[in-house]
Amino acid sequence: MVFIHGGAFVTGSNSKMIYGPEFLLREDVILVVINYRIGFLGFLSLQDPSLGVPGNAGLKDMVLALKWVNRNIKKFNGDPNNVTIFGESAGASCVHLLMLSPSAKGLFQRAIAQSGCAFNLWARSCKLEPLLSEALGIDEHDGKKILHKLQSMTVEELHEFQDKFPDRWDISMMRAFGYAIENPDQNDQPFLTKDPVEIMKKGDYNKVPLLLGFNSREGMLIHVFLKTPIKEILPNIEQHVPFNMNLIRGSNMSKSVAEQIMRFYFNDKDPKFEDNDLNYKFLTDNFFVRDIYKFALMYSQSSFYQCFLYEMTLVTSINLFKNFSGIKSPGVCHADDISYLFKTAMHVDIKPDSPEDKGIRRFCRLWANFAKYGNPNAITNDNLLPVVWQPFSTQDRNYLEIGEELQAKRNPAHERMMFWKELYSKHVKHKL
Known part of the structure; x- marks a missing residue:
């Protein structure tokens, strides 16, 4: 099992303080937790092909890591023909991107995407030259001058510059850091040369068994990272109209879409009002669930x-980000699932058969079963897994709710997903 950490493409590492291997190793698997370049070092892309910076360096690191596993895992009693890649958040979007990249073909046999995919709008990078020119004080959008300026910085200076660099957290525009669609003429080993939606529509990708999902209130993440009161995050709902609707901010159509979002999620109430859960639900869908559902x-x-x-609806004392941030609202925050698969610094005293212990053992068993067999269900009777997890399909939209108990259900967030499907069908070529 090869894990790819999250961190919005700008932070994170394979630190054992967050990704301790002890829980998964109980399931008799071999765990590899990789590092990859992040920020400017991993996701800088410049349009001028002569500069040799096409983008996706961090993703190409992942391909090299998988090639290393393929060559060497036998020395650890592993099987190079039974490799599962799994990732969380930005790491999950990387899992999806590896499925889409010809350069990763044959390097893994199963995939798990936790709380992220390549369709999530925060995963796609914009053209950086205008932003970099302004931030660096360069008059023209000259990639050569930009690259020279960045290369003249020390690592410390580059890191400091990156921290101050504008990176939008609404999704009306592309972010500064994320995957790039490369020009195939720019280098002889591109990672990705077509739009992910186009690739999947044609079915021309690395098809492997897939496990994917989301946490019930992923949108709490915005509160965690922006350190802004939730009532101040959505003063203008139009700033959260997705950029792939291709609407001009301030246009009648853009305002109409914003009004429809307001009516559906907030019943025409001001999103500054004190009901955090409605805000969290909207942010959860707009940043995560809508696109994960589209991926499925x-x-x-x-x-x-x-x-x-x-x-995931399980809430206990070890939900990582929710407890770290002190959020008291109901629901499961983005990245809360990490502490049920990996031993973290917050695992102090887990009592046997407690909800925490049961949650850890259940998550690890489901994930390990999928890695071993391509199916998360028990091969023999297993008290931890009393419910059959039925596969998702376009006809039977089955899913498993992972709470204190397991529940087999259908049509996740049905009304909310139908709202977005209808909204996109009116405004976007690629309908949801």
């Missing part, structure tokens, strides 16, 4: 392998 649908339409979808 498109995969099911284009692949003959099974797809297993989940929603």
